[in-house]
Amino acid sequence: MRRKALNHVVVFWRFQQFCLLILILTVALAPLAAEAQQAGKVPRVGMLMPVSPVAASYNIETFRRGLAERGYSEGQNIALESRFADGRVEPLADLAAELVRLNVDVIVTWGTPAAHAAKRATQTIPIVMAAVAEPVATGLVASLARPGGNVTGVSFPAEMSAKNVELLKEIVPKVSRVALLWNPDNQVHRVTLREVQRAAGIMAVQLQPLAVRDPREFDAAFVAMMRERADALIVANELLFLAHRTRIVDLVAKSRLPATYSRREWAEAGGLMSYGPSFRDSFRRAAAYVDKILKGAKPADLPVEQPTKLELVINLKTAKELGLAIPPLLLLRADQVIE
Structure with a gap:
């Protein structure tokens, strides 16, 4: 009887040891299980686009290709959550908040308002x-070399718009009065205006700023431009303008003035000439930033890059319609000539 009781004690003691072992293993392996679960998680990238899905499609596709170059495949080891503001600034705050609620791993933005x-x-x-x-002047980052905070990426200086004055002088040497279509609500345009004014002064050209905050103001701006007898037009880099580029290019054509723009999409839409960074290249480089961040890098430590590729696109068909002869040396410098 005593031996039977002793056996019960031994069995109970071993059961306690077994339970204790299970508890220890559970506690010890919990972090590993969580880590394994995390490792199997598909990272999500939020895309905050200020334009329509159609207008953003090529840049997003370029971004996808940039991810693919680094081993990512959408739907397998990465997911994109895209939100579009359709050319308006007002929805951006709500769209950004929606991406935050989704707890995406990274947010990719296009343009200063979206950032x-x-x-x-x-x-x-x-x-x-x-x-x-x-991005430094507008308060997005502390410096290009050390951004600080949670923002980094690809930027370009506003003074590139000043190059358009020089390009217009090459095409129309006698130009003396140039209009500038700009948006006073865009922080960057204050820098753009200052730089274009400086370049105009150097080239002995009078500048006529035309402020446009709303698409309904386009017609009045062009009436003012013609009334003041502008010889040419510079359209500042602005997503509001880009969203209405077909209408603006049509107004420019009716005015029969040479005009320069900051992006190839304008020349492709019938504009005379564009000069500026390759935004498609910028989106490919943005994919490299996302890759580094998903692998553990902190935005604060990743320097902001500036464009390595500037594109000059000339629409020769538009030049002929305006009766302009593009200098051969300028054609040789062009990255693309649209015939």
Whole structure:
């Protein structure tokens, strides 16, 4: 009887040891299980686009190709959550907040307003600027070398717009009065205006700024431009203008004035000439930032890059319609000539 009781004690003691071992293993392996679960998680990238899905499609596709070059395949080891503001600034704040609620791993933005909307929405989720002008001057980053905070990416200086004055002088040497279509609500345009004014002074050209905040103001701006007898036009880099580029190009054609723009999409839409950074290249480089961040890099430590490729696109068909002879040396410098 005593031996039977002793056996019960031994069995109970061993059962306690077994339970204790299970408890220890559970506690010890919990972090590993969580880590394994995390390792199997598909990272999500939020795309905050200020334009329509159609207008953003090529840049997003370029971004996808940039991810593919680094071993990512959408739907397998990465997911994109895209939000579009359809050419308006007002929805950006709500769209950014929606991406934050989705708890995406990174937010990729296009343009200064979208970058600011994302930065106001989160101080923790990394933000990659695919194409932003003057991020230091507008308060997005502390410096290009050491961005600080949660924002980094690809930027370009506003003074590149000043090059358009020189290009117009090459095409129309006698130009003396140039109009500038700009948006006073765009922080970057204040820098653009200053730089274009400086370049105009050097080239002995009088500048006529035409402020446009709303698409309904386009017609009045062109009436003022013709009334003041402008010889040529510079259209500043502005997503509001880009969203209405077909209408603007049509107004320019009716005015029969040479005009320069900052992006190839304008020349492709019938504009005379564009000069500026390759935004498609910028989106490919944005994919490299996303890759580094997903692998553990912090935005604060990733320097902001500036464009390595500037594109000059000339629409020869438009030049002929305006009766302009493009200098042969300028044609040789062009990255693309549209015939």
